[in-house]
Each structure stands twice: as C-alpha cells, then as structure tokens.
Amino acid sequence: MIMEKALSSVEVLPSKSSQVTAVKVVVQEPETKPTQRGKRVGFVLVHAGAGYHSESKAKEYKHVCKRACQKAIEKLQAGALATDAVTAALIELEDSPFTNAGLGSNLNLLGEIECDASIMDGKSLNFGAVGALSGIKNPVSVANRLLCEGQKGKLSAGRIPPCFLVGEGAYRWAVDHGIPACPPGIMATRFSLAAFKRNKRKLELAEKVETDLIQLKKRRQSHEKGSSVMCSACGRPERPVMVGKGGDQIELYLLENDLGTLDTVGAVVVDQEGNVAAAVSSGGLALKHPGRVGQAALYGCGCWAENTGARTPYSTAVSTSGCGEHLVRTILARECSCALQTEDAHQALLETMQNKFIGSPFLANEDGVLGGVIVLRSCRCSAEPESSQEKPTLLVEFLWSHTTESMCVGYMSAQDGKAKTHISRLPPGAVAGQSVAIEGGVCRLESPES
Amino acid sequence: MIMEKALSSVEVLPSKSSQVTAVKVVVQEPETKPTQRGKRVGFVLVHAGAGYHSESKAKEYKHVCKRACQKAIEKLQAGALATDAVTAALIELEDSPFTNAGLGSNLNLLGEIECDASIMDGKSLNFGAVGALSGIKNPVSVANRLLCEGQKGKLSAGRIPPCFLVGEGAYRWAVDHGIPACPPGIMATRFSLAAFKRNKRKLELAEKVETDLIQLKKRRQSHEKGSSVMCSACGRPERPVMVGKGGDQIELYLLENDLGTLDTVGAVVVDQEGNVAAAVSSGGLALKHPGRVGQAALYGCGCWAENTGARTPYSTAVSTSGCGEHLVRTILARECSCALQTEDAHQALLETMQNKFIGSPFLANEDGVLGGVIVLRSCRCSAEPESSQEKPTLLVEFLWSHTTESMCVGYMSAQDGKAKTHISRLPPGAVAGQSVAIEGGVCRLESPES
Numbered sequence: 001m002i003m004e005k006a007l008s009s010v011e012v013l014p015s016k017s018s019q020v021t022a023v024k025v026v027v028q029e030p031e032t033k034p035t036q037r038g039k040r041v042g043f044v045l046v047h048a049g050a051g052y053h054s055e056s057k058a059k060e061y062k063h064v065c066k067r068a069c070q071k072a073i074e075k076l077q078a079g080a081l082a083t084d085a086v087t088a089a090l091i092e093l094e095d096s097p098f099t100n101a102g103l104g105s106n107l108n109l110l111g112e113i114e115c116d117a118s119i120m121d122g123k124s125l126n127f128g129a130v131g132a133l134s135g136i137k138n139p140v141s142v143a144n145r146l147l148c149e150g151q152k153g154k155l156s157a158g159r160i161p162p163c164f165l166v167g168e169g170a171y172r173w174a175v176d177h178g179i180p181a182c183p184p185g186i187m188a189t190r191f192s193l194a195a196f197k198r199n200k201r202k203l204e205l206a207e208k209v210e211t212d213l214i215q216l217k218k219r220r221q222s223h224e225k226g227s228s229v230m231c232s233a234c235g236r237p238e239r240p241v242m243v244g245k246g247g248d249q250i251e252l253y254l255l256e257n258d259l260g261t262l263d264t265v266g267a268v269v270v271d272q273e274g275n276v277a278a279a280v281s282s283g284g285l286a287l288k289h290p291g292r293v294g295q296a297a298l299y300g301c302g303c304w305a306e307n308t309g310a311r312t313p314y315s316t317a318v319s320t321s322g323c324g325e326h327l328v329r330t331i332l333a334r335e336c337s338c339a340l341q342t343e344d345a346h347q348a349l350l351e352t353m354q355n356k357f358i359g360s361p362f363l364a365n366e367d368g369v370l371g372g373v374i375v376l377r378s379c380r381c382s383a384e385p386e387s388s389q390e391k392p393t394l395l396v397e398f399l400w401s402h403t404t405e406s407m408c409v410g411y412m413s414a415q416d417g418k419a420k421t422h423i424s425r426l427p428p429g430a431v432a433g434q435s436v437a438i439e440g441g442v443c444r445l446e447s448p449e450s
Numbered sequence: 451m452i453m454e455k456a457l458s459s460v461e462v463l464p465s466k467s468s469q470v471t472a473v474k475v476v477v478q479e480p481e482t483k484p485t486q487r488g489k490r491v492g493f494v495l496v497h498a499g500a501g502y503h504s505e506s507k508a509k510e511y512k513h514v515c516k517r518a519c520q521k522a523i524e525k526l527q528a529g530a531l532a533t534d535a536v537t538a539a540l541i542e543l544e545d546s547p548f549t550n551a552g553l554g555s556n557l558n559l560l561g562e563i564e565c566d567a568s569i570m571d572g573k574s575l576n577f578g579a580v581g582a583l584s585g586i587k588n589p590v591s592v593a594n595r596l597l598c599e600g601q602k603g604k605l606s607a608g609r610i611p612p613c614f615l616v617g618e619g620a621y622r623w624a625v626d627h628g629i630p631a632c633p634p635g636i637m638a639t640r641f642s643l644a645a646f647k648r649n650k651r652k653l654e655l656a657e658k659v660e661t662d663l664i665q666l667k668k669r670r671q672s673h674e675k676g677s678s679v680m681c682s683a684c685g686r687p688e689r690p691v692m693v694g695k696g697g698d699q700i701e702l703y704l705l706e707n708d709l710g711t712l713d714t715v716g717a718v719v720v721d722q723e724g725n726v727a728a729a730v731s732s733g734g735l736a737l738k739h740p741g742r743v744g745q746a747a748l749y750g751c752g753c754w755a756e757n758t759g760a761r762t763p764y765s766t767a768v769s770t771s772g773c774g775e776h777l778v779r780t781i782l783a784r785e786c787s788c789a790l791q792t793e794d795a796h797q798a799l800l801e802t803m804q805n806k807f808i809g810s811p812f813l814a815n816e817d818g819v820l821g822g823v824i825v826l827r828s829c830r831c832s833a834e835p836e837s838s839q840e841k842p843t844l845l846v847e848f849l850w851s852h853t854t855e856s857m858c859v860g861y862m863s864a865q866d867g868k869a870k871t872h873i874s875r876l877p878p879g880a881v882a883g884q885s886v887a888i889e890g891g892v893c894r895l896e897s898p899e900s
Contacts, residue, residue, distance in 0.1 A: 114619075125812045127779065131581070131743070132616050157649075157656035160735060160775050162742040166582050167617035169564075169741015199607075206607035285610060291619015292612040293581070298749060299778055309811055325610050328749050329577065334781070361759055362575045 041414035042082070043376070043396045043445060044072035046089050046267040048099050048409075050321040050372020050402040053423050057098060058408075062421035064096040065410025069419030072269055073412050082277035082305075083121045083144060086269040090117070090140035090279045093265035097189040101265045102138055104189040105283020107196040108290050113187045114167075115139040115283055116297035116324075119147055122276035122305035122315055126150050131166040131297035132290070133174075137182040140281045142174040149177070166293065199286050264296055266303060266319030268376040272414075274394055276317040276376065278303035278333070284324065294324025300334035301327050314377040316340045322371025322404055329362040332371060340377045345397045346440065349375060353401050353436045368433020372402030374409060399440030400424060405432045413443055491864035492532070493826070493846045493895060494522035496539050496717040498549050498859075500771040500822020500852040503873050507548060508858075512871035514546040515860025519869030522719055523862050532727035532755075533571045533594060536719040540567070540590040540729045543715035547639040551715045552588055554639040555733020557646040558740050563637045564617075565589040565733055566747035566774075569597055572726035572755035572765055576600050581616040581747035582740070583624075587632040590731045592624040599627070616743065649736050714746055716753060716769030718826040720895075722864075724844055726767040726826065728753035728783070734774065744774025750784035751777050764827040766790045772821025772854060779812040782821060790827045795847045796890065799825060803851050803886045818883020822852030824859060849890030850874060855882045863893055 046068045048061045072089040080088075094102025094117075105113045117139035118129035128147030133139050142165075150161045165173050175181050188196075264282035271277075280303045282296035295301035301324075305317040316337040320327045327333075335356045339348040358369045378396045400409045405426055412419035426437050496518045498511045522539035530538075544552025555563045567589035568579035578597030583589050592615075600611045615623050625631050638646075714732035721727075730753045732746035745751035751774075755767040766787040770777045777783075785806045789798040808819045828846045850859045855876055862869035876887050 124815070125779070132619060156660050157653045157737075159653075159737060160773060162739050163775055163778070164743045164748075165739060165741040166743055167619075167741050169582060169617075169739060171741075173739055173741065203607045203609075210606050287607075287609060289612050289615060289619060289623055291615040291617050291621075291623065293614045293616055298614075300750060300781055311811075323610065325613055328613070329575070331750055331781070331784070361761075365574070 042073070042076040042085065042269060042271040043378075043398070043411070043413045043443065044069050044076075044085065044089055044267060044269045045374050045376050045398045045400070045409065045411040046072070046093065047265060047319065047321055047372065047374045047400065047407060048093060048096075049264050050370070050404040050407040052405045053408050058423055060096075060098045061408040061423065062410070064093060064098060065408060065421045066419040068092040068265075068267065069410045069412035072267065073414050073416075073419075076269070076271055076414055080271075081121075082123070082269045082271040082275045083119060083147060083279075085271065086119065086267050086277040086279045087140055087144045089267040089269070090119075090265065090281050091138050093267070094138050094140060094281050097191055099265045100283040101281040102140075102283075103187055104192045105187065106286040106288070107188065107192055108284070108288045108292070110290055111196060112290065113192075113283060114288075114290065114292075115281065116294050116302070117143045117279070117281035118297055118299070118302045119143045119279040120277065120303050120305040120317075121147060121151075122278075122307040122317060124151055125306065127163050127299055129164045129297045129299065129302075130170045130174075131164070131293035133165075133167070133170045135171050135181050135183070136174050136179060137187070140279055142170060142179055143279070143281075145174070145177055145179060164297065164299070166297075167291065195286065203287060264321040266321060266374060268303075268305070268317035268319050268374055268398075270315065270317065270376060270378045270394065270396055274315055274378055274380060275307055276305045276315045276378065278305040278317040278319050280319045280321070280333075282321075282324070295320060295327035295332075296324070298328055300331040302333060304333040304337040306337055308379065312341055314341055314379050316375065316377045318373055318375045320371060320373050321407070322402070323369075326357070326363055326366065326369050327371050330357050330360045332357060332373065336373055336375055340375060345375070345377055345399060346438065349373070349399050349401050350436060350438050353403065353438070358403055358434060358436065366433075368403075368431070370404050370433050372400065372404055372407040374398070374400045394445040395442065396445060397440065397442045399438060401436060401438040402426075403433055403436055407437075411441075413445060415445065492523070492526040492535065492719060492721040493828075493848070493861070493863040493893065494519050494526075494535065494539055494717060494719045495824050495826055495848045495850070495859065495861040496522070496543065497715060497769065497771055497822065497824045497850065497857060498543060498546075499714050500820070500854040500857040502855045503858050508873055510546075510548045511858040511873065512860070514543060514548060515858060515871045516869040518542040518715075518717065519860045519862035522717065523864050523866075523869075526719070526721055526864055530721075531571075532573070532719045532721040532725045533569060533597060533729075535721065536569065536717045536727040536729045537590055537594045539717040539719070540569075540715065540731050541588045543717070544588050544590060544731050547641055549715045550733040551731040552590075552733075553637055554642045555637065556736040556738070557638065557642055558734070558738050558742070560740055561646060562740065563642075563733060564738075564740065564742075565731065566744050566752070567593045567729070567731040568747055568749070568752045569593045569729040570727065570753050570755040570767075571597060571601075572728075572757040572767060574601055575756065577613050577749055579614045579747045579749065579752075580620045580624075581614065581743035583615075583617070583620045585621050585631050585633070586624050586629060587637070588629075590729055592620060592629055593729070593731075595624070595627055595629065614747065614749070616747075617741065645736065653737060714771040716771060716824060718753075718755070718767035718769050718824055718848075720765065720767065720826060720828045720844065720846055722895075724765055724828055724830060725757055726755045726765045726828065728755040728767040728769050730769045730771070732771075732774070745770060745777035745782075746774070748778055750781040752783060754783035754787040756787055758829065762791055764791055764829050766825065766827045768823055768825045770821060770823050771857070772852070773819075776807070776813055776816065776819050777821050780807050780810045782807060782823065786823055786825055790825060795825070795827055795849060796888065799823070799849050799851055800886060800888050803853065803888070808853060808884065808886065816883075818853075818881070820854050820883050822850065822854055822857040824848070824850045844895040845892065846895060847890065847892045849888060851886060851888040852876075853883055853886055857887075861891075863895060865895065 068089040072085040075085040075088045097104035114132040128143040266280040318333040339352040410421040518539040522535040525535040525538045547554035564582040578593040716730040768783040789802040860871040
C-alpha cells in the first residue's frame with residue numbers, strides 16, 4: 001500500500017456546544033514496502049466495535065481484526081465480489097469469542113442469543129438484513145444470502161423477495177436456503193455466560209435498590225447510599241450512576257453495556273473494479289429485551305454502500321458500531337455516506353459526528369451519545385497527474401471516528417503483505433459520549449498489470 | 451375548517467423520464483360552515499392505503515377513514531397528545547376488516563398474521579415500532595406504548611429502553627405491559643381467509659407452471675400458454691404476467707399484492723400546540739415469508755414526524771403505504787419530510803415522488819415503483835397579515851400523492867362537523883408504478899377562544 005498522506009497529530013476543534021470537544025487524533029502510518037506492487041485488487045477496513053477495549057484484551061481484538069482483513073483480501077485476490085469479501089471479513093469477526101457478534105454475543109434478558117446483521121452492495125444498491133436471529137452461527141451469511149436472492153428478481157407468482165427477516169422466520173428461511181443450523185448452546189462462550197451472570201446480579205441489585213427508593217420516597221426519608229460493587233471481571237470498583245432526584249438520589253451500578261462493551265463488528269471493502277460493500281453484525285445490548293432489534297439490522301443505520309453515480313462523485317461504504325438506539329435515530333451510516341460526497345472527507349466526517357450525531361436534535365435528551373463509524377471512499381484518478389501516461393488508479397480514503405472510549409480497527413490493501421491494526425482511544429480528559437476522535441489515511445491502488 | 455386555497459384541476463407536468471407522467475389532480479373542496487369556529491384543537495389526515503380500491507368497496511374504505519378521523523379529533527378535543535390522537539385513528543383503521551392492518555391483515559405463507567406498525571412523536575422525536583407481531587389486536591398500540599416507555603428514560607441498571615421489538619419478544623413485552631393478547635384466529639376474517647386460499651392456489655399454479663417451464667427449456671420446445679384464471683373475488687379475468695424469455699414465455703397470474711391490494715393504513719396529526727405525530731400499520735404482503743418486516747416498522751420509512759426547530763421552519767408529519775421494499779430502499783417518509791422544508795410543499799412533494807421514488811437509483815431495476823404518502827406540514831402565522839390585531843393561527847397544508855392506481859384518504863379539522871373522504875385515482879391512461887397523482891389542500895386553524 002502506498003500511503004498518499006497521513007494526517008497530523010492532536011488538534012482541538014471549535015464546537016457549538018461547550019460540552020462537545022472535537023478531537024482529531026491521527027496516527028502517522030509507517031510506509032510499507034508493497035509486496036505485490038501493481039496488483040490492484042482492493043482494500044478492506046474492519047472494526048471490532050466502538051466501545052471500550054481493555055489493554056488486557058487489546059492483543060486479541062487486534063488479532064481478530066488482522067485475520068478478518070486477511071480473509072477479505074484472500075477473497076478479493078480469488079476474484080470474489082466486494083459483498084463476498086466483506087462477508088468473509090464479518091464471518092471471521094463473528095467467530096471470535098471476544099466480539100459481541102455471532103459466537104460469544106451478549107445474552108438477552110432470558111439468557112438467549114439473538115443477533116442482528118446486515119449487508120449492502122454499492123453496485124446494485126441491494127440490501128439484506130436479519131434481526132433477532134437465533135440458532136445460526138454466522139448471521140451475516142444469512143444477510144448476504146438475502147441480498148443475493150433479492151438480486152435474482154421476483155419469486156414465483158410475482159412475489160417480491162424479502163430483504164429483511166426477523167426471529168423464527170429468518171431462522172427457517174436460512175435453513176431452507178442451506179445455511180446450517182447451530183444449537184444456541186454453542187453460541188454462548190465462557191466469557192458471555194460469565195458476563196450474563198454478572199449483569200443479572202447487577203440488575204437484581206439495581207431493581208432492589210430502585211424498589212427501596214420508591215419505598216423511601218413514600219416515607220419521605222432522606223437518602224441512603226447503595227453498597228459498593230466491584231467488577232467481577234477485573235476486580236476494580238465500578239463507575240456508579242446516580243438515580244432519583246434531589247435528596248432521594250442513590251448510586252446504582254451499570255451493566256457492562258454502559259461500561260463500554262458495545263463491540264459490534266463491521267467492515268467496508270472496495271474491490272478492483274471500484275465496487276464498494278459494507279456489512280455489520282451485532283449481538284445487541286447485554287440483557288436486552290427478547291425481540292429487540294438494533295442498528296445492525298436497520299437500513300441506513302448499520303451500514304451503507306453506494307458506488308459512484310450521476311449524483312455521487314465518490315463511491316462510499318460505511319459501517320457503524322455503538323449504542324443501537326443512537327445510531328438508529330440519526331440514521332448514521334447513510335448520513336455519513338451523504339456527507340462524504342463533499343471534497344474534504346476528514347472534515348465532512350468530523351462535522352457529521354459533531355452535528356448529526358453528538359449534536360443531533362434526535363438525541364437531545366441523551367446524557368452521552370455513544371457510537372463509532374468506519375468509512376471508506378474511493379474515486380478513480382490518474383496515478384501521475386502531470387505525466388502524459390494516463391494510468392488509472394483508485395484513490396481510497398479511509399477513516400474511523402468514535403465518541404466511545406476506544407475503537408479497534410484493522411485495514412489492509414491487496415498490495416500489503418499483512419494487515420495493520422490499531423486501537424484508537426479518546427485522548428486523556430476527553431469525555432466519552434461528548435467528544436469525537438477521528439483518524440485515517442489514504443492509499444492509491446494501482447491498476448493490475450496485464 | 452376554512453379552506454385557504456384549493457389547488458386547480460388536472461395538470462400534466464414535465465418530467466425527466468419519458469416513462470414518468472406526473473399528473474396533478476386536485477379536488478376543489480366545497481367550503482364548509484365551521485361548527486366550532488375559533489376552537490383550534492388540531493387536524494388529522496388518514497389513509498386506508500395506496501393500492502387499488504375497487505368501486506364496490508369504496509363506500510367501506512371511505513367510511514373507515516371517516517370514523518378514524520372522528521376518533522382522532524375526539525381525542526384532540528379531550529386534550530390528548532398528538533401521538534394519542536394518531537393512535538386512536540390507527541386503531542380504528544386496524545379494526546376494519548377491509549384494511550390490510552390489524553384485523554383482516556394479509557396472511558403469510560404459513561397462513562399466520564404478522565403485523566408491522568410504528569409511530570413517531572414530532573415533539574420528542576421519539577419513535578416506537580413493532581415488526582412481525584402476532585397475537586395482538588392493535589399493533590399500533592404496542593408501538594405507541596414503546597414510544598411512551600422510551601420517553602420515561604433509562605430502565606433499571608441504566609438499560610436503554612427498546613424502541614423496536616419484533617416477533618415473540620414484542621408479543622411478550624406487550625402482554626407484560628398490560629396490552630391484552632388476542633388469539634390469532636380472531637384476527638383472520640372471512641375475506642382474508644378467502645384471499646389466502648385464492649393466493650395459495652395461484653402460487654401452486656405458478657410454481658407448477660414455472661417447473662413446467664424449466665422442463666420445457668430442457669426439452670427446448672416451443673412455449674405453451676397457461677390456462678386462464680378468473681379472480682374468485684370479482685369473477686373477472688385476471689391480469690397475467692409473462693414469465694420466461696423469448697419463445698419460452700408463458701403467462702402467470704399474480705397474487706393479490708400485485709393486483710393492488712397493498713392497503714397499509716396510516717395517519718398524521720397536528721394538535722392545538724402545533725405538535726405533530728405520524729403512525730403507520732400494515733399486515734404486509736400477501737403470502738410473505740414468515741418474519742418478513744416491511745416499511746411500516748422501519749425508522750424513516752413508514753412514518754416521520756418532526757416539530758419545527760432551529761433548522762426546520764415547518765413541522766412535518768408523513769405516513770407511507772405501498773410496496774414495503776420500495777418504501778424502505780428510498781427511506782421515503784424521512785425523504786418527504788426533508789423536502790417539505792422548502793417553500794412550495796406541492797412542488798417539493800411532487801419532485802420527491804418523481805426523483806427520489808419513481809426515479810430513485812435504489813429502485814432502478816424495478817418494473818414499477820408502487821407507493822403513496824400522506825403529508826402534513828404546519829407553521830404559525832398571523833390570521834390577517836394586514837390587520838393590526840395579531841391573532842396567531844396555525845397554517846396547515848395537507849397533501850397525498852401516490853404511484854398506485856388509487857389511494858383512499860380522509861381528513862378533518864377540529865372545527866369541522868365531520869370528516870371528508872376521497873378516493874384519489876390515477877387519471878385514465880396513466881401507468882401505475884410510473885405516474886404520480888398529487889392532491890391536497892390548506893386550512894387555517896384559529897386560536898381557541900378563551
């Protein structure tokens with residue numbers, strides 16, 4: 001990969017709200033020696049979630065991002081479509097027990113796993129999605145199959161093929177289309193079961209304390225503090241939240257959702273022809289209500305991919321992560337894609353995250369707005385503008401941005417020997433949910449040699 | 451209601467595509483004597499679907515629209531919120547056996563009823579939705595309850611309340627929140643069961659013919675025509691569609707979806723304070739795959755409501771109807787709402803239907819683009835601009851537009867004694883899926899007398 005430019009270090013940008021501190025943190029990429037110079041077969045950017053990635057697990061998160069990139073590039077090198085490459089990356093991310101997608105997903109209130117996933121093809125603009133799906137190891141493969149079947153045209157008797165299936169119906173459709181069923185017991189891991197038990201205990205404690213609070217209010221007594229809770233995962237005291245008003249306030253301990261483990265996964269891909277694709281997959285919030293569907297299944301919210309067209313000078317692909325309800329209300333994936341049609345991708349994404357996400361009127365009542373995006377945009381250009389030899393290249397700009405404490409990403413071009421990975425973090429002092437981190441780079445993919 | 455202006459008769463507008471004939475058909479409204487002049491408590495516009503409304507059932511469709519308007523106005527007169535008024539209208543529309551929502555909904559492939567519904571509050575910008583919900587008589591009441599619960603803030607232990615629930619989980623949530631369960635047997639009507647049987651027969655025939663076609667191709671024989679099918683509902687020969695290519699083409703008979711019975715229902719409301727709300731409810735496509743979720747459940751696609759704000763000079767409310775997949779891919783409700791922020795509401799809606807719906811690059815491969823919208827926008831203004839007496843009034847513009855053969859609407863202001871209803875039809879010669887009809891009116895709601 002040839003790094004065209006690498007954006008500079010920390011920069012504090014002005015913002016309308018005093019609560020919003022936009023911080024631009026960009027890593028200077030070391031230039032790598034291209035291993036297959038001249039062989040342009042695409043680029044992939046993946047994420048293992050915007051949330052909180054502990055230092056202790058950083059190695060695992062980076063490792064799965066690296067493997068996901070490699071899988072996508074292998075597919076592209078074998079001549080696969082952008083949608084197949086993005087699916088391959090997602091399957092690798094879903095199969096990791098560390099991510100909140102597929103295997104090891106968060107358990108819902110009843111201790112079940114229900115997954116959301118979606119995929120979009122920038123060439124056909126088709127979309128496939130599943131919501132609250134149980135019993136299938138790789139939800140993204142069902143979403144991709146829905147997309148593929150949708151592209152075949154109408155079903156018998158002129159029926160319109162579905163693009164979004166949920167629950168039991170989605171499961172039946174998948175099995176009917178040859179996707180193997182997976183017993184739900186296999187999907188839960190030692191980690192996810194332990195997290196479920198911790199969360200259930202916290203919920204019971206919280207509900208007991210809240211019941212006490214109601215009784216307290218009835219008796220019009222002054223407040224009492226809840227007993228201190230230690231995190232069973234790391235042993236450190238947990239961040240409490242205040243519940244109630246005025247003198248009746250008491251401390252409560254949040255579920256691991258709010259401690260930052262929102263690690264939905266996703267990927268964006270551009271192939272040799274310049275076609276883009278995007279996908280996203282999530283196990284949803286811990287202890288969510290059964291049947292709850294989040295942004296990962298919803299059109300415009302979880303992912304977006306759109307090839308260059310009459311009204312769109314750039315091909316764009318976006319995948320989001322974070323608090324589903326925040327990403328849904330702001331239709332963030334599509335919003336980012338639209339914004340990226342202006343000249344300065346970095347500025348466009350930063351403004352979108354500030355004005356259309358943190359500053360969105362649709363989230364005015366939220367304490368903090370938690371999410372992250374990976375974006376990719378590409379356009380054809382000449383390799384050496386001043387040269388008479390018009391050798392067309394593909395200019396790929398890639399960025400990630402988040403309001404959560406951290407976001408783990410990986411990226412790779414078909415010209416690279418291996419993927420690069422990085423855990424992006426908000427700088428010290430920046431408040432999660434109120435600040436934006438943004439990083440990225442540019443690479444130029446040359447034409448394949450004939 | 452005081453009719454401010456009524457737009458003039460038939461007008462053929464220029465269009466970019468030769469296939470698109472935009473036709474503006476506007477009914478001249480007779481001025482009604484206001485029964486409660488000076489009592490400004492709001493306005494409601496409802497629809498009983500964009501699709502095909504037979505002359506034989508026109509009376510029933512109009513009657514249910516009238517009752518739905520009355521229910522919403524009664525709520526507004528009793529001081530209810532816009533969301534409660536819009537819910538009341540929807541319940542009336544869902545309870546009609548003639549509409550494809552709630553009672554009498556289309557049956558899916560397995561002969562079950564699974565409903566989608568959503569609601570949006572323009573004041574809080576909150577949203578509630580259910581998808582593939584069985585066993586609840588009024589899906590919109592669950593959507594409204596999700597919206598109400600979401601407005602109360604976080605659940606115990608800091609959990610984010612769900613805004614979108616599907617399937618069994620949605621059913622359990624509804625019952626846990628005191629919404630009575632309804633045995634699925636009660637939801638199916640004589641009409642819906644008869645339509646299911648007809649559709650199943652057509653599907654079997656289609657699949658047999660398609661299997662024959664494959665065998666035919668194998669034998670490289672010339673084509674045969676399928677036997678003629680009469681509609682069991684009305685006895686007339688049905689519109690066939692050609693399947694296969696070249697010499698292998700044969701005729702097939704479409705399901706009632708494609709004959710135009712896409713009668714999703716919806717409503718938009720503005721209350722005395724100028725707050726808007728929108729809702730939509732649908733039984734989905736006939737013989738849909740179980741678990742299929744359409745636009746009626748999806749954020750930005752089925753309905754949209756947004757009060758006037760810093761960036762939005764008008765309050766807008768939109769509800770859509772038609773082919774779910776077409777409405778989803780174009781995020782049509784939100785698209786209309788955004789467009790309505792420009793000065794000429796009629797022109798903005800027409801251009802949206804032409805360029806962002808029929809002409810959408812997201813539907814480029816579709817034979818015809820089927821859908822309809824009702825929209826309402828309001829702003830505060832002075833009653834008599836030249837008068838020194840500044841008596842604030844609410845100017846309400848309301849429009850409906852469709853690409854389907856017909857659309858049934860009703861509307862009423864709190865100052866009217868009864869609702870007006872109308873079945874809007876494409877003019878003779880216009881092709882459904884390629885032409886746009888647009889109609890509407892304006893009314894001025896005066897301040898309540900103290």
